[in-house]
Amino acid sequence: MLQEQIPDLAKYVEPDRVRREVYTDPDIFELEMQRIHERVWIYCGHETQIPKAGDYYTVQLGRQPMLMVRASDGKIHVLYNRCPHRGNMMCGDRKGNAGDFFRCSYHAWTFQHDGRLRSIPMMESGYAGTRFGKDNPDCSMKRAARVENYRGFVFASLASDGPSLQEFLGASKVAFDDMCDRAPEGEVEIVPNCFRVIQHSNWKIFLENQLDALHPSVTHQSTGRAAHEVEKMIAAKAKKGEAPLSYHMLSAFATVTIDKWDAFQTLNYPYGHCILTGYMGLRPQDPDTLAYDKIMIAKYGQKRFEEIVNVNIHHVLIYPGLSVQSPLQQLRAVRPLSVDRTLTEIWHFRLKGAPEAIYRRSLAYYNLVNSPSTLVNADDLENFWKCHQGLSSNGGDWVTFGRHLGRDIDKNGVVETAPNCGTSEAPMRNQMKAWAEYMRG
Ligand code: FES
Numbered sequence: 204m205l206q207e208q209i210p211d212l213a214k215y216v217e218p219d220r221v222r223r224e225v226y227t228d229p230d231i232f233e234l235e236m237q238r239i240h241e242r243v244w245i246y247c248g249h250e251t252q253i254p255k256a257g258d259y260y261t262v263q264l265g266r267q268p269m270l271m272v273r274a275s276d277g278k279i280h281v282l283y284n285r286c287p288h289r290g291n292m293m294c295g296d297r298k299g300n301a302g303d304f305f306r307c308s309y310h311a312w313t314f315q316h317d318g319r320l321r322s323i324p325m326m327e328s329g330y331a332g333t334r335f336g337k338d339n340p341d342c343s344m345k346r347a348a349r350v351e352n353y354r355g356f357v358f359a360s361l362a363s364d365g366p367s368l369q370e371f372l373g374a375s376k377v378a379f380d381d382m383c384d385r386a387p388e389g390e391v392e393i394v395p396n397c398f399r400v401i402q403h404s405n406w407k408i409f410l411e412n413q414l415d416a417l418h419p420s421v422t423h424q425s426t427g428r429a430a431h432e433v434e435k436m437i438a439a440k441a442k443k444g445e446a447p448l449s450y451h452m453l454s455a456f457a458t459v460t461i462d463k464w465d466a467f468q469t470l471n472y473p474y475g476h477c478i479l480t481g482y483m484g485l486r487p488q489d490p491d492t493l494a495y496d497k498i499m500i501a502k503y504g505q506k507r508f509e510e511i512v513n514v515n516i517h518h519v520l521i522y523p524g525l526s527v528q529s530p531l532q533q534l535r536a537v538r539p540l541s542v543d544r545t546l547t548e549i550w551h552f553r554l555k556g557a558p559e560a561i562y563r564r565s566l567a568y569y570n571l572v573n574s575p576s577t578l579v580n581a582d583d584l585e586n587f588w589k590c591h592q593g594l595s596s597n598g599g600d601w602v603t604f605g606r607h608l609g610r611d612i613d614k615n616g617v618v619e620t621a622p623n624c625g626t627s628e629a630p631m632r633n634q635m636k637a638w639a640e641y642m643r644g
């Protein structure tokens with residue numbers, strides 16, 4: 204039915220432009236959920252969100268309410284948050300501990316942490332001779348078709364076929380390597396609460412913005428300029444003439460101008476993933492950084508330490524649901540709710556074994572740049588809403604992605620932006636290329 208309504212997706216996507224209905228048509232949204240979000244590997248959460256047996260955390264994958272749960276043997280399972288009896292949601296809280304097993308609040312069917320039916324009250328008297336009982340898999344909670352964990356980051360796919368998680372991630376797994384390698388113990392730990400923001404715009408508008416190097420010096424200029432003024436005042440008063448790094452996190456939006464952004468590069472990979480190379484100086488020579496460096500050198504040796512801290516990444520986009528800023532231990536997960544509503548979860552992490560001051564740095568970036576209370580985020584949210592409003596009008600049919608078209612360099616399927624083309628719209632072209640491939644089924 205849906206396919207009859209959308210007979211030729213190719214007419215919606217051209218190499219340099221996309222029809223506006225791609226962002227506003229509820230039928231296209233439904234098809235996206237079927238063919239993209241409920242098929243590919245989607246980030247569920249970090250294993251440290253559920254450290255103990257029975258711990259669970261709810262998460263939305265496509266349109267499906269799911270549970271990520273830790274079993275007694277330590278294994279992590281991802282289950283549909285639904286009782287097989289009459290469909291009651293198994294866990295109504297966002298997170299918690301199920302105890303030794305799940306127990307449905309409606310008629311007390313119980314289930315193991317891996318979803319298998321454990322007991323039905325009065326099973327013999329009520330169900331003898333019926334199809335209902337322990338041997339019928341329909342009486343167990345349904346599991347996500349596939350669950351995999353990469354360095355503590357748990358992903359699930361609701362389709363039984365498709366590439367493995369590592370094949371899917373490809374080069375974009377550097378996001379997790381970069382984050383974990385920066386920890387003296389080689390692991391990160393999630394800070395177990397996140398900001399949740401519901402954006403009144405289509406999910407793709409957020410993802411397209413993540414590696415849009417053209418917008419920061421325009422959209423965030425006023426925020427950056429105000430921070431830069433304060434930074435200069437603080438620096439003038441400081442003994443060594445330097446303001447703390449947190450001022451730089453905001454002032455960079457003014458001091459890194461469009462011509463400087465052009466000097467950076469995006470690398471665009473299969474499946475829609477993209478990397479934006481680094482632009483922020485994150486290695487000041489303050490006592491906190493030096494203390495961290497000392498611990499890292501003791502752990503890894505000078506050579507490996509240099510390799511780790513010189514990984515030059517600002518941002519990794521793992522299409523279609525994750526935006527990671529590994530050097531500052533941040534990530535944002537995208538959960539589409541409807542064609543014009545998108546939930547983002549904004550998380551940050553601790554580097555295991557690193558001094559508290561390094562965590563405070565990550566927290567500062569989290570609050571100053573990515574939280575709902577910062578002007579940076581507000582600037583973006585306003586654009587997202589305005590984009591969705593404009594695209595809902597009859598003022599034009601196309602969204603255009605033509606900047607630096609034709610200058611991309613294709614190296615065996617990896618598209619690099621040419622020198623001084625950092626503000627290219629190649630990442631958006633790459634995302635829409637992947638979108639069209641997924642949507643063709
Ligand atoms: S709906 Fe869960 S036990 Fe009845």
Ligand SMILES: [Fe+2]
Pocket residue numbers: 412418419422423579583
């Ligand atoms: Fe922005």
